[in-house]
Amino acid sequence: xxxxxxxxxxxxxxxxxxxxxxxxxxxxxxxxxxxxxxxxxxxxxxxxxxxxxxxxxxxxxxxxxxxxxxxxxxxxxxxxxxxxxxxxxxxxxxxxxxxxxxxxxxxxxxxxxxxxxxxxxxxxxxxxxxxxxxxxxxxxxxxxxxxxxxxxxxxxxxxxxxxxxxxxxxxxxxxxxxxxxxxxxxxxxxxxxxx
Amino acid sequence: xxxxxxxxxxxxxxxxxxxxxxxxxxxxxxxxxxxxxxxxxxxxxxxxxxxxxxxxxxxxxxxxxxxxxxxxxxxxxxxxxxxxxxxxxxxxxxxxxxxxxxxxxxxxxxxxxxxxxxxxxxxxxxxxxxxxxxxxxxxxxxxxxxxxxxxxxxxxxxxxxxxxxxxxxxxxxxxxxxxxxxxxxxxxxxxxxxxxxxxxxxxxxxxxxxxxxxxxxxxxxxxxxxxxxxxxxxxxxxxxxxxxxxxxxxxxxxxxxxxxxxxxxxxxxxxxxxxxxxxxxxxxxxxxxxxxxxxxxxxxxxxxxxxxxxxxxxxxxxxxxxxxxxxxxxxxxxxxxxxxxxxxxxxxxxxxxxxxxxxxxxxxxxxxxxxxxxxxxxxxxxxxxxxxxxxxxxxxxxxxxxxxxxxx
Numbered sequence: 001x002x003x004x005x006x007x008x009x010x011x012x013x014x015x016x017x018x019x020x021x022x023x024x025x026x027x028x029x030x031x032x033x034x035x036x037x038x039x040x041x042x043x044x045x046x047x048x049x050x051x052x053x054x055x056x057x058x059x060x061x062x063x064x065x066x067x068x069x070x071x072x073x074x075x076x077x078x079x080x081x082x083x084x085x086x087x088x089x090x091x092x093x094x095x096x097x098x099x100x101x102x103x104x105x106x107x108x109x110x111x112x113x114x115x116x117x118x119x120x121x122x123x124x125x126x127x128x129x130x131x132x133x134x135x136x137x138x139x140x141x142x143x144x145x146x147x148x149x150x151x152x153x154x155x156x157x158x159x160x161x162x163x164x165x166x167x168x169x170x171x172x173x174x175x176x177x178x179x180x181x182x183x184x185x186x187x188x189x190x191x192x193x194x195x
Numbered sequence: 196x197x198x199x200x201x202x203x204x205x206x207x208x209x210x211x212x213x214x215x216x217x218x219x220x221x222x223x224x225x226x227x228x229x230x231x232x233x234x235x236x237x238x239x240x241x242x243x244x245x246x247x248x249x250x251x252x253x254x255x256x257x258x259x260x261x262x263x264x265x266x267x268x269x270x271x272x273x274x275x276x277x278x279x280x281x282x283x284x285x286x287x288x289x290x291x292x293x294x295x296x297x298x299x300x301x302x303x304x305x306x307x308x309x310x311x312x313x314x315x316x317x318x319x320x321x322x323x324x325x326x327x328x329x330x331x332x333x334x335x336x337x338x339x340x341x342x343x344x345x346x347x348x349x350x351x352x353x354x355x356x357x358x359x360x361x362x363x364x365x366x367x368x369x370x371x372x373x374x375x376x377x378x379x380x381x382x383x384x385x386x387x388x389x390x391x392x393x394x395x396x397x398x399x400x401x402x403x404x405x406x407x408x409x410x411x412x413x414x415x416x417x418x419x420x421x422x423x424x425x426x427x428x429x430x431x432x433x434x435x436x437x438x439x440x441x442x443x444x445x446x447x448x449x450x451x452x453x454x455x456x457x458x459x460x461x462x463x464x465x466x467x468x469x470x471x472x473x474x475x476x477x478x479x480x481x482x483x484x485x486x487x488x489x490x491x492x493x494x495x496x497x498x499x500x501x502x503x504x505x506x507x508x509x510x511x512x513x514x515x516x517x518x519x520x521x522x523x524x525x526x527x528x529x530x531x532x533x534x535x536x537x538x539x540x541x542x543x544x545x546x547x548x549x550x551x552x553x554x555x556x557x558x559x560x561x562x563x564x565x566x567x568x569x570x571x572x573x574x575x576x577x578x579x580x581x582x583x584x585x586x587x588x589x590x591x592x593x594x595x596x597x598x599x600x601x602x603x
Contacts, residue, residue, distance in 0.1 A: 005352040009388030177406035182438030
């Protein structure tokens with residue numbers, strides 16, 4: 001019986017193994033609107049999106065808001081994260097069956113990505129926007145912060161990742177680094193760690 | 196097992212350059228050296244290396260199951276008190292192992308002896324799994340090797356299969372190694388190729404670029420949450436780093452798993468000898484503290500190992516090797532014969548660690564070089580062989596890689 005592989009991976013040209021799978025994430029044209037009316041107004045003047053796309057994106061963002069807005073067990077905790085006056089109970093914001101003792105941030109705008117049919121596979125073409133504690137805005141997963149809820153920008157497709165319902169975030173979603181560089185200190189003078 | 200002189204491939208330098216094998220020469224000496232190769236019979240490979248190494252891995256797993264239930268043993272193996280649970284839990288969860296390399300002493304006859312098990316961060320994966328394989332194919336084609344010659348090298352295929360078995364397709368796996376070391380990087384990249392062939396996403400960040408989010412999850416250099424991390428960085432260093440406190444709560448699966456901290460650890464060797472005394476593939480070994488009085492002062496070993504030591508005392512007096520529990524590439528290792536240190540590594544990086552002593556088993560000598568056989572384990576089975584040889588009795592980072600082939 002043959003004792004060797006039929007094929008092997010021969011090339012170790014720098015980052016070859018990683019460039020395809022780990023390439024820089026795709027950038028999309030995206031625009032934020034504080035409400036549906038401002039999207040419609042811009043569409044009427046030949047903006048990035050059509051009136052129909054405004055409607056669809058707004059509906060999608062509202063749906064995501066219901067399904068995946070961050071939820072808190074008290075108004076105080078919610079306002080810590082999103083600022084005073086920017087939260088309401090689930091009961092107030094979800095049309096049927098919301099609880100009066102669960103609190104969510106109020107929808108403060110929505111973000112549409114020009115996904116050109118690439119939505120799906122964990123990507124939503126639009127996202128609800130919420131106030132963050134710093135007076136700016138954030139997406140549903142809290143992974144991207146924005147200074148304003150109006151304006152156009154190139155941004156990574158990960159900003160449109162489906163927000164997870166769980167507390168921890170799914171692998172490959174964006175998060176803000178609290179610190180960096182805490183591994184590698186012990187090796188000291190050694191330059192190789194294999195053997 | 197014979198060492199046979201062979202003509203190197205005329206286009207070797209070009210071939211190495213083409214595939215990015217930049218460290219074929221290191222420290223002014225050839226590292227990859229195909230001017231000769233080792234020849235084995237199929238019986239030597241299958242009966243003396245493959246089967247025993249697979250058995251040894253199973254014994255190692257039994258030893259881990261014992262070690263993680265004993266705080267005293269884990270402490271002896273240098274596991275920091277704060278991380279005893281991390282190691283024990285990783286075993287309790289049966290976190291999967293990917294790979295390891297057993298270093299064996301073998302001369303073609305009798306039983307191969309386990310010198311140590313680099314089960315955490317073994318390198319030379321690329322040269323073993325890929326470049327050695329290409330050498331065989333090229334030399335078969337050139338008629339340099341006998342028709343039908345084979346090689347014990349199913350490593351790449353076994354890795355692909357291992358990733359496929361362990362992870363759903365499209366799982367994102369992050370890889371990390373210390374920056375700017377082509378040798379370590381080659382091993383990481385060879386691993387990443389296998390993961391990609393198995394349908395995984397592979398992402399690389401330098402070790403010092405990893406971050407922690409405010410939720411305590413590890414992030415890569417582009418702030419993406421890491422779910423699975425292959426790290427070519429030893430557990431004993433990870434556990435001493437600032438970020439060690441984040442590991443348990445990070446939700447990140449580490450490859451190799453934390454329980455490898457008690458395997459890739461010379462403290463495993465006395466535990467194995469105690470559990471499997473007189474096993475043909477083991478060399479007698481003890482914690483140095485337990486037998487130091489007997490070895491250097493004509494005193495007695497501690498009672499717990501006195502009987503076991505007495506049975507091999509003469510062998511130890513003739514020759515034994517002193518090894519720190521953590522050590523790479525021969526650092527801080529010395530050989531003691533008849534009471535005198537007859538060889539010592541010039542590299543003292545690991546002098547601060549506790550030590551073990553192991554009966555001295557000389558390596559065979561071929562043309563002035565001493566080969567150490569690297570038996571590669573993927574998952575739980577031995578699937579390949581890579582050989583490094585050194586002029587010195589302690590194999591160090593100046594050693595050369597030698598290809599091998601199987602022919603009757």
